[in-house]
Amino acid sequence: MTLPLPRLAPRTWAAFPGWNPSPAVLAETIDGGQSFRWQRTAEGWTGVWGNSLVDLRQRADRLEWRNLARTPPDPSQTVTRYFGGDRDWPALTDSLPWRSDPHLAQCLAAFPGLRILRQPFGETLLGFLCSATKQIVQIKQMCALLAARHGTEIARHEMAPDSSPLPHRLPSWPELAHIPEADLRACLLGFRARYIAGTARFLTARPGWLEETEALPYPAAKARLLELPGVGEKVADCVLLFGAGQLEAFPVDTWVLKSLARRYGLDHWKPAQVAHFGRTHFGPLAGLAQQYLFAWERKFGGR
DNA sequence: AGGCAGGTGGCCA
DNA sequence: TGGCCACCTGCC
Numbered sequence: 001m002t003l004p005l006p007r008l009a010p011r012t013w014a015a016f017p018g019w020n021p022s023p024a025v026l027a028e029t030i031d032g033g034q035s036f037r038w039q040r041t042a043e044g045w046t047g048v049w050g051n052s053l054v055d056l057r058q059r060a061d062r063l064e065w066r067n068l069a070r071t072p073p074d075p076s077q078t079v080t081r082y083f084g085g086d087r088d089w090p091a092l093t094d095s096l097p098w099r100s101d102p103h104l105a106q107c108l109a110a111f112p113g114l115r116i117l118r119q120p121f122g123e124t125l126l127g128f129l130c131s132a133t134k135q136i137v138q139i140k141q142m143c144a145l146l147a148a149r150h151g152t153e154i155a156r157h158e159m160a161p162d163s164s165p166l167p168h169r170l171p172s173w174p175e176l177a178h179i180p181e182a183d184l185r186a187c188l189l190g191f192r193a194r195y196i197a198g199t200a201r202f203l204t205a206r207p208g209w210l211e212e213t214e215a216l217p218y219p220a221a222k223a224r225l226l227e228l229p230g231v232g233e234k235v236a237d238c239v240l241l242f243g244a245g246q247l248e249a250f251p252v253d254t255w256v257l258k259s260l261a262r263r264y265g266l267d268h269w270k271p272a273q274v275a276h277f278g279r280t281h282f283g284p285l286a287g288l289a290q291q292y293l294f295a296w297e298r299k300f301g302g303r
Numbered sequence: 304a305g306g307c308a309g310g311t312g313g314c315c316a
Numbered sequence: 317t318g319g320c321c322a323c324c325t326g327c328c
Contacts, residue, residue: 033309132310138326139309190324195311232311253309270318271310294309 011157014076016056016063018085021113023058028295030056033136034117034242036127036143037170048147050120051169052078053154070155084118084245092247096289097282103263104282107292110300116291117242121214123170124243125225128235129195138188145187146171150179173210176200195230202228218246233271241287250278250286259297 021029030038030047038047044057046068053069067075080086098105130142147168154167171179177200184193203210213224218240225236237251252271260266260274269277282289 128309133308133323134310134325135308135327141326185324188324188326190326191311191322192324194323230311234310238309251309255309298309 011066011068013057013064013066016065016083017080019083019089019113019115020062021115025111025113026056026058026063028111028299029115029117031136032295032298034291035119036130036136036140037123037147048154048167048169049082049123050078051154052082053156053167054079068157070157081118084115087245089113089115092285092288095283096285101281104289104292107296111292111295114292114295116245116247116288118245119243121239121243122173122210124239125199125210125228125231126170126173126176126196128238128242129199129230130189130192131235131238132192132195132230142188142192143170146184149183149187150175173200173203177204192230198229199231214244218248221246222249233275237287241290247285247287248279250275250282250290252278253294255294255297255301256290258301259293262301263293 026045030045035047035049037049038045041055044055047054047056051069051071052067052075054075055066055068057064065079067079069075072078093108096104096108098108126146127139127143130139134142147170150171151168152171154169156167176184176196179197179200181193181197184196187193189196209224213221216224221240221244222236225231225239226233231239234251234253237249240246241249241251252275256278257269257271257274260277261269264277264281266274266277278286278290
């Protein structure tokens with residue numbers, strides 16, 4: 001006979017402190033290519049990171065969230081960190097050189113309140129190792145399969161609705177190290193499976209390496225990430241921007257290449273040259289500027 | 304139906 | 317240093 005579990009109070013909706021983005025800007029922030037673990041629901045969005053399982057919904061005048069997992073003990077702290085709630089985003093955005101850059105000004109106006117997420121470092125690395133020459137939908141599928149087949153289930157709050165499609169964590173790096181490459185390939189990873197297996201072996205041989213890397217200043221952290229198989233300039237910058245809060249990281253992907261070619265006259269420039277231009281032109285928060293350019297180009301770039 | 308997709312690593316001049 | 321190409325495979 002099993003005893004009935006103590007009945008926990010249902011998690012209730014709470015207003016999101018200090019952030020009220022439009023539905024489009026919210027979608028661009030959580031589902032625009034920074035993170036691959038958010039799904040639309042009837043009410044809004046469900047997302048997973050670490051041991052967190054969180055719902056978002058928008059009311060007429062505010063954004064609301066609720067925790068669906070039994071852990072962590074203080075979910076509001078986790079949510080605050082994930083959404084960069086410890087930074088003054090309006091001030092950061094205002095310090096970008098939009099006054100002397102009409103296109104940047106146009107991008108800021110098109111996505112007011114856009115934020116850079118601060119995701120768990122190791123998970124960000126995994127997501128972007130999956131990203132090479134893949135579109136966001138497909139990267140999300142890879143992550144979903146990795147989680148469903150190889151990640152531990154997140155203990156849900158008793159009162160949480162069980163319709164959530166994302167009840168599993170991504171596998172940790174030690175867990176990934178035990179998965180045969182063939183099983184990784186079965187998660188639609190293709191040639192990326194070799195990178196992930198290689199990185200898993202590398203990290204398993206060096207306990208603490210990832211945590212040390214996350215804490216290093218940007219140039220040193222990037223140099224270390226480049227040691228990993230499958231991590232080049234672009235992936236390293238994405239991991240540092242979206243998983244370590246390094247706003248000076250300036251990932252150059254095809255969208256940013258397109259953006260700078262068409263809006264800044266940098267036709268035929270190579271990625272390394274564009275990266276240099278970005279750092280000098282946009283300054284120490286180049287990564288934040290990059291996210292606005294990226295979002296604008298994806299949405300309006302077809303003209 | 305088939306080319307293409309948020310790159311990287313290896314090889315060659 | 318710079319340019320090219322293989323690498324997997326599901327989607328539009």
